[in-house]
Amino acid sequence: MRSNNASATPTHPIKPFTCSSGNLTVATTCNPPSSAMPPPIQNRNPTCPDYFRWIHEDLKPWKSTGISRQAVELANRTATFRLVILDGRAYVEAFHRSFQTRDLFTMWGVVQLLRRYPGRVPDLDLMFDCGDRPVIKLSDHMSSPPPPLFQVEVNIKPWKVLVKKIKVGNERLGWIDRxxxxxxxxxxxxxxxxxxxxxxxxxxxxxxxxxxxxxxxxxxxxxxxxxxxxxxxCDHRFYDFFTxxxxxxxxxxxxxxxxxxxxxxxxxxxxxxxxxxxxxxxxxxxxxxxxELKMDYVYDYMFHFLREYAKLLKYKPTKPPKAKEICVESMACAAKGRERDYMMASMVNASYDLGPCDLPPPYDIWSSSRF
Structure with a gap:
């Protein structure tokens, strides 16, 4: 049985960062890496929600072949940016800007994950596309796996705050009156x-x-x-939410x-x-x-996806020559207006000993046939 409780409790507050000028208006560099070892992950974590099983399904095209450096670099023709994580630090090589701030807050989410679980996210090399439409055709890869290019869209208010407002909005008008x-x-x-x-x-x-x-x-x-x-x-009775x-x-x-x-x-x-x-x-x-969509689970989903993806890499990731390190200091200090407000509201301020939740096994043939 899976617990409905959040998967982790913060136990180590993170020291607030400061920008080079003492305020949040001037870009700064990232702090040097810490020599402290990450706390051991405690056992007896609750099992993740059932939809975490789709992580195995999404990575299945590369399960038997693994992922080579050549396959990753083949995806840069349409990728928005390349993310490399080494020793718990994130490096990004940007290829082009995305619509609005999708790329910016995708990177910000990764940085928060590294703060939440310091030293636990494995080394990896990953291409991101921040567009709306799929850019890789299945028909072009019938005999071999497609290049590993992943899409994500993050362009709303901080979810932890927004989900509470959605609940209030739901309660504002009764179902019968909608x-x-x-x-x-x-x-x-x-x-x-x-x-x-x-x-x-x-x-x-x-x-x-x-x-x-x-x-x-x-x-x-x-x-x-x-x-x-x-x-x-929330004035209407019916709305669609796809997951x-x-x-x-x-x-x-x-x-x-x-x-x-x-x-x-x-x-x-x-x-x-x-x-x-x-x-x-x-x-x-x-x-x-x-x-089921608490921020605890959002970060845990990110963690498990990246960890399972990293297991498939057939090479040791290295920092691309044009990549730059990203962290809360370099991103938040350079941000202004609404971007800065959203960053401050969604910042992870403590690392976690307990967690993430335990990843459930893949769907078997019978259960996956239901979908």
């Missing part, structure tokens, strides 16, 4: 399936029980994201990609005539976000 339609808000140009979704919007001739809204990110940036705050999207930890019929109602409009209408009609059952699904989804 607008009884399916609800979606986003950029429809990211993928064809999103553009196709707009066919299900309200028109003069058809009502599929869906209310779909296009986001103009340029205007949102200018207005400080006032209309896209996740905590304020492989969610189970259809328990956390959400599934919609077929080739029958979107009719499935959406059926789901809303069913929910409006089975309000108690629909509310139970909504509560289960919200509970999943509150309990």
């Amino acid at each position: 607008i009884p339609y399916a609800y979606w808000k986003g950029n429809p140009t990211v993928a064809p399936t999103r553009g196709d979704l707009l066919r299900c919007n309200l028109s003069r001739t058809k009502d599929w029980n869906a209310r779909l809204y296009t986001v103009d990110w340029t205007r949102e940036i200018q207005q400080g994201f006032k209309q896209s705050n996740l905590a304020n999207q 492989r930890g969610l189970m259809p019929g328990h956390h959400y109602w599934p919609i077929r990609d080739d029958n979107k409009c009719r499935d959406i209408k059926f789901a809303v009609d069913w929910g409006n005539t089975h309000k108690k059952e629909a509310q139970a699904i909504g509560k289960a989804g919200s509970r999943f976000i509150q309990e």
